[in-house]
Amino acid sequence: MVRDLLRITLLGSSNTTAARGFPGFDPARDIPSLQDKVVLITGAAGGLGRQTAVEIARHGRPRRLYLADLPRDQVASEALLREIKEEAYGAEDAAAVTDPSSLFFLDLDLQSFESVRNCAARFAADNEQLHLLILNAGVLRMAPALTTEGYEFHFGINYLGHALLSRLLLPVLLRTAANKPKKDVRVVVISSEGHTMAPKAGVEYDKIKTDCAHLMYLKRYGQSKLALIGLMKQLSREHPQITTIAVHPGRIVTGLAQGLWKESNIARWTKGIAPLLCVPVSKGIQNHLWAATSPDVVSGTYYEPVGIPGTLSPTAQEEVFSKKLREWTDEALKEIAPL
Numbered sequence: 001m002v003r004d005l006l007r008i009t010l011l012g013s014s015n016t017t018a019a020r021g022f023p024g025f026d027p028a029r030d031i032p033s034l035q036d037k038v039v040l041i042t043g044a045a046g047g048l049g050r051q052t053a054v055e056i057a058r059h060g061r062p063r064r065l066y067l068a069d070l071p072r073d074q075v076a077s078e079a080l081l082r083e084i085k086e087e088a089y090g091a092e093d094a095a096a097v098t099d100p101s102s103l104f105f106l107d108l109d110l111q112s113f114e115s116v117r118n119c120a121a122r123f124a125a126d127n128e129q130l131h132l133l134i135l136n137a138g139v140l141r142m143a144p145a146l147t148t149e150g151y152e153f154h155f156g157i158n159y160l161g162h163a164l165l166s167r168l169l170l171p172v173l174l175r176t177a178a179n180k181p182k183k184d185v186r187v188v189v190i191s192s193e194g195h196t197m198a199p200k201a202g203v204e205y206d207k208i209k210t211d212c213a214h215l216m217y218l219k220r221y222g223q224s225k226l227a228l229i230g231l232m233k234q235l236s237r238e239h240p241q242i243t244t245i246a247v248h249p250g251r252i253v254t255g256l257a258q259g260l261w262k263e264s265n266i267a268r269w270t271k272g273i274a275p276l277l278c279v280p281v282s283k284g285i286q287n288h289l290w291a292a293t294s295p296d297v298v299s300g301t302y303y304e305p306v307g308i309p310g311t312l313s314p315t316a317q318e319e320v321f322s323k324k325l326r327e328w329t330d331e332a333l334k335e336i337a338p339l
């Protein structure tokens with residue numbers, strides 16, 4: 001635990017390798033055209049999600065790109081779509097920037113089952129296909145809190161909200177994968193090296209419907225990120241026709257760090273050295289982009305630096321962990337998403 005804390009807080013283990021990137025991976029050159037794809041990214045207004053959306057839009061203009069994030073008014077969501085299109089296509093390409101049929105904003109509050117269900121229903125109403133689902137949204141905060149349904153805040157948003165969303169979108173993913181000729185269908189799960197900070201039990205199921213104030217915030221975050229690896233393993237095991245992978249994006253100064261600077265003294269004190277330990281967003285998203293597009297990914301794998309299998313905690317390696325998580329999740333979601 002102490003060793004992992006030091007590794008994560010001081011050494012930023014994967015940052016130097018993430019900065020170098022997967023040998024030979026050059027997003028500009030290696031991302032194929034995504035022209036016919038339908039893509040959905042959660043947390044797509046945040047640091048990594050937004051830039052991933054720009055890069056994906058830039059590569060062949062996917063048929064439809066959905067940005068799902070916390071609800072905002074129409075002016076704000078349209079401004080976000082316009083900014084992304086301008087960055088991807090160039091502000092001078094007026095036809096592309098004003099085209100209303102390629103980029104869409106979806107309201108999604110992962111802490112509410114109802115919001116997740118509405119988001120999935122809105123997507124499914126307009127789409128027969130989904131080629132790429134990036135489960136990217138995430139929170140890291142210190143103050144203990146509960147989600148709408150009463151789950152620990154990090155677990156409820158980072159894991160359970162995404163588990164529900166992927167469950168509701170699974171029929172469309174499977175339908176897309178069943179197409180002939182065979183389509184490349186992927187789920188990319190944004191986890192973290194912080195999964196190694198999870199409590200000893202992995203997930204404390206008996207306390208998960210409390211704010212888990214007995215755990216330090218890094219453990220609460222770690223628990224949720226460990227569970228995301230369990231979700232990745234379960235999807236990969238049960239649905240081999242879909243490629244499912246998890247990544248740690250490196251350490252990048254985004255909204256996540258800005259939130260911590262507000263709440264944590266240690267984070268504020270070490271703010272000055274953050275640029276030394278972090279990579280820029282353009283490097284951080286290489287993990288997202290590689291996992292989303294490379295032919296070299298192996299389903300069921302967690303990657304830490306770009307393209308290199310990461311060090312899974314002992315719990316994450318146990319098959320029994322993802323099986324138990326699956327059983328617990330089936331029970332928790334049985335009313336909102338019966339199997």
Ligand SMILES: NC(=O)c1ccc[n+]([C@@H]2O[C@H](COP(=O)([O-])OP(=O)(O)OC[C@H]3O[C@@H](n4cnc5c(N)ncnc54)[C@H](OP(=O)(O)O)[C@@H]3O)[C@@H](O)[C@H]2O)c1
Pocket residue numbers: 042043044045046047048049068069070108109110111135136137138139157190191192193248249250251252253254255256257
């Ligand atoms: N940055 C890093 O160093 C780092 C390291 C390891 C893993 N990660 C992971 O990378 C992913 C992206 O994080 P980031 O660094 O880009 O942070 P970020 O800038 O804070 O982006 C996170 C996004 O998730 C959204 N979000 C928060 N709560 C949500 C909810 N209840 N429902 C739907 N969306 C919600 C945020 O919206 P608001 O901004 O409106 O709150 C934001 O757009 C996260 O899963 C994070 O855990 C990041």
